[in-house]
Amino acid sequence: MRVTEKLVAASLLVLVAGCSSLNPFAKKDPKVEPAPLVELKSSLAVRDAWKYSIGKSGVYAFSPALSGSSLYVVSADGALARLDAATGRETWRVKAGSDITSSAGTDGSIVAVGGAKGTVLAFDADGKPLWTYQASSEVLTAPVVSQGIVAVRSVDNRIVGIDAKTGERKWVVQRATPALTLRNAPGMVVGGANLYVAQPGGKLMALTTATGVVRWENVVSEPRGATELERVSDIAGAPVVFENEVCTVTYQGKAGCFDAATGVPRWTKPYSSDVGVAVDQRFVFAVDEQGAVTAFSREAGQSAWKNDGLARRRVSTPASFGRSVAVGDYQGYIHFLSREDGAFIGRVSTDGSPIVSAPVVAGSNLIFQTQSGTVIALAVE
Template sequence: MTESRSMFRLLPVVAALALGACSSLNPFSDDGPKMAELRDIQSKVTVSPRWSASLGDAGIYRFNPAVVGNDVVAASAEGVVARFTEAGQERWRTRLEGGLTAGVGADEGLVVVANGKGEIIALDGANGQEKWRKPVNAEVLAEPAVAQDYVVVRTSDNRLFGLDRSTGETVWTYKRVTPPLTLRTQSGMLVDKNVAVTGFPGGKLAALNLNNGGLIWELTVAYPEGTTEIERLADVTGVPVLYRQNLCAATFQGRASCFDITNGKTIWSRPASTSVGIARDARQVYVSETAGAVAALDAFSGASMWRQGDLTNRQLSAPVLTGGGILVGDAEGYVHVLDRSTGAFIGRAQTDGSAIKAAPQPLGDSAVVQTQKGRLYVFDVR
């Protein structure tokens, strides 16, 4: 994100859209149509676990692992937070009482999680010792974002808190009125230096100044459409993706859109629906669709390149790009690898049989995967 840091300041401020108070809808319900049966595939890559470790059950929550340098930091609902080397050696492990609801936000010096009391807990990145804990008095579902001077926390009612990195004291809050019905899901943040970019219900993408919580600019990924509140759900999901000067994001039952951040103009926008998010490389944007397909869109025009539809209703995770292909997890703990050019299956592996709801994370040419039963894996895809 370094080369585009100054570009965030070039976008005009767009007026916020004021909408009514909200309740939430869970898009990850286990009830629904039957999942597609998996077909045998001809593997062209080897998908093998380099190492795995147990952290404890995720319960009803999702815990996205974090990659810090070549280390992996992860947490569970049981209160376990642990840091591992690239080779799987445990550097430290801490158990926090009361259980956790979100994590992990981390950099070299700080690891941050949230508990069921609405407290934000910061641990020393070197040894796991608690440094501070501060209440935000609200449920936290998304992992906190750790920036140079601040920890940014998003609550389930779509408030953002800027906490002093050293003390945890609240420096600013950002609040917006949200629609009557929203998804009960994580919407992560893209953070660099003094800017945070995140999506909101109603199809909005906003950039905030981390020094004071002020709105720098706002863009529209999708406009809510329909006559009922459910039809009008158009929440931005996952973490916005920045590639050079292009910023891309997608919504639930709305659109995927890419913007030029030097002027705020829409490069392209097309219908799409995802409850987990997208990924991007130099040529394509990859979408894990709500219905279970994985789609590739041309990064410069939004044109459809391919669509892999053999994972219908398998409740896919967000996609992650590895050196060997595109990796997604599913509700039965399978890891699928797709060819970037064609979308064809080129590899598959199984974890512990529980759902992979957390967003896999890249680790070099490998991927970090965490299951709902709390098993952490690093998969090499070659």
């Protein structure tokens, strides 16, 4: 299934650029069929606000990057574009000069992407090249740009802080990589002065963005089992900072929320996922490795509801959007579930290709990117 297809064997291979991996988009096991889609009478009026074609993602998972009213999208063959998030109008589109391996990261002034063989490429707000930096190995995680720093994580689990103006390295933090990990681009996110970094082996780390000083490092879930496969417990997707908490989920581990300042757990629950979480005022939404969508109470982690109608459909990271929770699947469908009880309330189709990356909420639009390169913004009427 999707999770085992993402596994990367042997830490020695992880330590070199272009590490070997299994294809995360391989065909499904014919013995385990995805759940069929039931006929649905929609109670949610969803319309296309706009569409844009950027180009195929290949074996990578690209999410749009939002900064203010601008959206930055990339393709595997090196296309980088800036769009108006409300209308989809193209502001500019450039060729990066390299294949691209990560989503863009931006603060609105600097745009950075991971390129071929660990190259990091930076551009200004008009799409003009600024500098390049050579990371120690392949970059799958979207860079984070904040406080004059471009933070980059490579697959050998090295996090570097690069001066956003000059491209010079300012700081570096290195952590060990387990023998077996998910090839899933564990994410980073900024909250205040901190950079929260998802780690393989079930760890979550908070750094001071400007200096790289480790504020705290906590174990979300301990690896367990007799074999390396059973012991895979990587954080999935990007952590989410909401108010004074940071929430996340691991594969073969736990979902939970932690105090953003100290790392002290607020709550954790046994769970297994290979995609990230969504958080709103009341709930934490997660998708387990079989495709079931669950809502946890954000306050204490009690299960509010569970919908397993998308079993084995390779469901994406969810998004809380108005009165709904939205997810994409391997056939390019976007499903809307009731935020209150998890019932299906709407469904739209895209281009038929998988949606494996995290969606973005931009004002009144919900934006997805498919593997074939369609960027689609949806609005609810």
